[in-house]
Amino acid sequence: MQFPPTMPTSKGIALITGSAQGIGRSIALRLAQDGFDIALNDLPIKGPQLESVATEIKSLGRQVCIVPADVTVDEQVKEMVDGAVTNLGGLDVMVANAGVTTGGSLLSSTVESWDHILAVNARGPYLCYKYAAMQMIDQGRGGRIIGASSLLGKVAFPYHSLELGKHGITVNAYAPGGIPTDMVKGIMDESGKMDFSGYIDDPVARKWSTSNIPIKHVGQPEDVASIVSYLASKEAHFITGQCISVDGGISMT
Template identity: 35%
Template sequence: MPTHDARPSNPPSGRIHDKVAVVTGAASGMGRATAERFAIEGARLVLADLDREKLEAVVKDIQAVGAEVVGVPGDVSSEADVRFLMGEAVRHFGGIDILIANAGVIPEADLASATVDLWDHTMAVDGRGMFLSCKYAAAEMVKTGKGAIVCLSSISAFAGQKGQAVYGPAKFVASGLTKHLAIDLADKGVRVNAVAPGTIDTPAVAKLGKEGIEKVISMHPLGRMGKPEEVASAILFLASDEASFITGAVLPVDGGYLAQ
């Protein structure tokens, strides 16, 4: 099973110190790792997840290291929930500097086994949820003329894969939304980028079992799965001012998968 170690490989840089960051899907996996890394870097955090119990546990862990953090349970596919989430960020911290649009589901289904309900649910969370998160966070960023959005895409948005007839197309939405919003928001001072992780050691991937995990590891030239903290480091870079001249980029964090 995956383990979380919030300690970065390099010491805190302060790149996002005092920035207000909203992270969706923050209760586990890459969302949790990003929240922990951002806390170390001095961000003020608003964390969202559908799983209230796990979210509360993450909030407590981050509060224990002295970071300012608020947890807001909710469903990113619900417009009312997303509007409330962004409103809570403004109410608690006065605005939004960074959005990490991470919340999503990862169904395994080929075309024959995929149902319309599975398609609709996946697109509602991974597609509409990302759209709504970007829409309402960007509305606050535009008020100050600055902000950074990082969306979670996937290698599945670039390479055809068996058993990804639903999830893969949903991640095409993530990459496409990133590029189009980057152009739409560029003159408003808001940057929009994405990361495209390969197979990362998360609870969702653990469900594949030993045989499934060994198979996906063999597809990555570096010969292993990535760690959530490694994705968090890439997200941190794109969210920080060090990436101030980068927008519309989709950065692979994939152990060489897409280089083949």
């Protein structure tokens, strides 16, 4: 008698926001390779891209579900977490990866762009952390909450851990430097040179390239995914409240 192949034991369930493309996609694939079952999130309009990533994850022998949501909307984030739990059986890793950026200066910015950036980059992680933490505490087995930051965010505003250590939950962040993704198309070429002339008036500050970086090659989304892989692992249980730069050595902190 033949039996269907058994699926390898899961390391847990990971939910990654903004995982239709770029860094989020690479994180989802890496965690699937590591043995996690994956809940994929992005905006509903990213359905075809999410389905494509889901197909890749299935080919790795992992369970996967799609939980579309706008991370700026309280009820949608709650439903996103609930959907991951319903479909996959729990939540062990939350990667709040979804984010947006703008190249405008302070003086050229608008209230609308400010509100949008804060809604996605600040309210989004807050809601993801909140509902993930509630679920993890209810489960009683700890967990990993991992947020996206950036090089500029790390230099300007120190990143602090939440008060979740007593529940066995670590809170860390990754801060990518220049990574060639759709987000930086138009300001970064394949060699790593970045041109901010369309956004910054100061000619001295317009040009930035890998010549300023100790490691002389361009980082890739997979390089960021490898850091998340470690932070999501059991070995990282004693690391919390950290923001780890993945920038080729630009930041020495």
